[in-house]
Amino acid sequence: MATTLDIARENANAQTILASAPQVVQPVPQAEEDKPTLIGLNREELAMALAEVGVPEKQRRMRASQLWYWLYVRGVADFSLMTNVAKDLRAKLAVAYTIARPEIVDEQISVDGTRKWLFRFPPRGAGRPVEVETVYIPEEGRGTLCVSSQVGCTLTCTFCHTGTQKLVRNLTAEEILSQILIARDRLGDFPDATTPQGVMVPSEGRLVTNIVMMGMGEPLYNFENVKKALLIASDGDGLALSKRRITLSTSGVVPEIFRTGDEIGCMLAISLHAVRDEDRDILVPINKKWNLEALLDACRNYPGLSNAKRITFEYVMLKDINDSNKDALELVRLLKGIPAKINLIPFNPWPGSQYGCSDWDRIEEFADIVNRAGYASPIRTPRGRDIFAACGQLKSASERMRKKDRDALAS
Structure with a gap:
C-alpha cells in the first residue's frame, strides 16, 4: 500500500507588520502569489x-x-x-x-521507495490553479527526478495515461525549476539539510543526480521554457547538474530536435514504441505529422551525437502489438548507424487502458535480439506502479477526481 501524506502548504515568507510611529503607515506587502518570482x-x-x-x-x-x-x-x-x-x-x-515554493498538494510513497508529488501552481490564464505530478526514483547509484513540462498533453498517445488529459497550459521556467527545488528540499539534498529518516536515496553523493524531462507533457512543445529551466539547472555555479545527466524525451517534434542539441546540449530520448508507420500512427499519433523516416533523420543529425553521447530509444512492450521477433529485427534495422541504446519498458497499466503488458519471456527474447545486434537494451524494471508513478501513468490527481465525478454523474 502506498502511504499518502497530506501536507499543509509551507509559508516560508509569512508577513510581519512592524511596529512604527503612529504617524507612519507601513506598506503591506503583496500576497506571495501576486508577486513576480x-x-x-x-x-x-x-x-x-x-x-x-x-x-x-x-x-x-x-x-x-x-x-x-x-x-x-x-x-x-x-x-x-x-x-x-x-x-x-x-x-x-x-x-x-x-x-517561495509552490504548494505541495500530495505526496505518495511507493513500496519500492519511489516518491510522487502533486504540485499546485497559479492559474496563469488557465482559469483555476493547475496541478502536475513529479516523480523521484531512488536507485543504488543515482536518484532520478522525472519532471513535467506541461499541464496535460496534446499528443494522445494511446498507451499513455497523461494523453487522456487535455492540455491546460505550458509550465513556466520557474515552475519547471520549482519541481527540482522542492524535490531537493523534501529529500534533504541542499547543503546543511538533513534527509528525513526512512527516505530511500542513493547511498552516497547527491540525492538528485539525474533529471529526465519525461513527466507530463511534450517538452519540445514548450521549448523556450524548458530550455531556460535546463540551462539554469546545468549552470556550474548553481544546481550544477551535468548535461550528460539531463535527458529530454520527445515523442518526435522533429523541427525542435536539432535545437535541443544545439541550444540545450542535453541527452536525447525518443519515445519510439513502434517500428512501422501504420502502427506508430496509432500508438504515437504525432507520427502522422513527422513519420519514422523524418524522425530518424533528425536523430542522425543530433549535435554531438557519438558513441559517448548516444540517443536513447524508449520502447514500451505491448502484448501482441509491437513485441514480436519481427518487430525486434526491424528495430535493429531502423537504428543502424545511429549511436543508440534501447530502453525496453514493460507496459504499466492504468484504469481504462486498452493494452496489456507483454509476457516476461517475450520481453526477454525481444531484448536478446537487440542486444545481439550491439545495442545496450536493459529492461527497465517498473517502479512506483502502486502509486501510478511509472512511465505512462502520470495524470494530475485533480483531473482524475474530476473525471470520477463526471462518470458518477453520468451513471
Whole structure:
C-alpha cells in the first residue's frame, strides 16, 4: 500500500507588520502569489529585477551572483536567510518579489521507495490553479527526478495515461525549476539539510543526480521554457547538474530536435514504441505529422551525437502489438548507424487502458535480439506502479477526481 501524506502548504515568507510611529503607515506587502518570482530568471534578468528595487548599476552583477548562489546552491526560499545580502536590500526584495515554493498538494510513497508529488501552481490564464505530478526514483547509484513540462498533453498517445488529459497550459521556467527545488528540499539534498529518516536515496553523493524531462507533457512543445529551466539547472555555479545527466524525451517534434542539441546540449530520448508507420500512427499519433523516416533523420543529425553521447530509444512492450521477433529485427534495422541504446519498458497499466503488458519471456527474447545486434537494451524494471508513478501513468490527481465525478454523474 502506498502511504499518502497530506501536507499543509509551507509559508516560508509569512508577513510581519512592524511596529512604527503612529504617524507612519507601513506598506503591506503583496500576497506571495501576486508577486513576480525570481526563480527561473537568468542572470541578466536578475540584474534587471535588482534595478527595479534601486540597486546601482555597478553593484547589480555582484548582487545577481549572490542571489544565484542563495537560490540554487543553498536552496533558500526566504530572503531573510541570505546572510551576506544587506538587510535593507533583503527587505526591498521581500516586498517586491517572491522566492517561495509552490504548494505541495500530495505526496505518495511507493513500496519500492519511489516518491510522487502533486504540485499546485497559479492559474496563469488557465482559469483555476493547475496541478502536475513529479516523480523521484531512488536507485543504488543515482536518484532520478522525472519532471513535467506541461499541464496535460496534446499528443494522445494511446498507451499513455497523461494523453487522456487535455492540455491546460505550458509550465513556466520557474515552475519547471520549482519541481527540482522542492524535490531537493523534501529529500534533504541542499547543503546543511538533513534527509528525513526512512527516505530511500542513493547511498552516497547527491540525492538528485539525474533529471529526465519525461513527466507530463511534450517538452519540445514548450521549448523556450524548458530550455531556460535546463540551462539554469546545468549552470556550474548553481544546481550544477551535468548535461550528460539531463535527458529530454520527445515523442518526435522533429523541427525542435536539432535545437535541443544545439541550444540545450542535453541527452536525447525518443519515445519510439513502434517500428512501422501504420502502427506508430496509432500508438504515437504525432507520427502522422513527422513519420519514422523524418524522425530518424533528425536523430542522425543530433549535435554531438557519438558513441559517448548516444540517443536513447524508449520502447514500451505491448502484448501482441509491437513485441514480436519481427518487430525486434526491424528495430535493429531502423537504428543502424545511429549511436543508440534501447530502453525496453514493460507496459504499466492504468484504469481504462486498452493494452496489456507483454509476457516476461517475450520481453526477454525481444531484448536478446537487440542486444545481439550491439545495442545496450536493459529492461527497465517498473517502479512506483502502486502509486501510478511509472512511465505512462502520470495524470494530475485533480483531473482524475474530476473525471470520477463526471462518470458518477453520468451513471
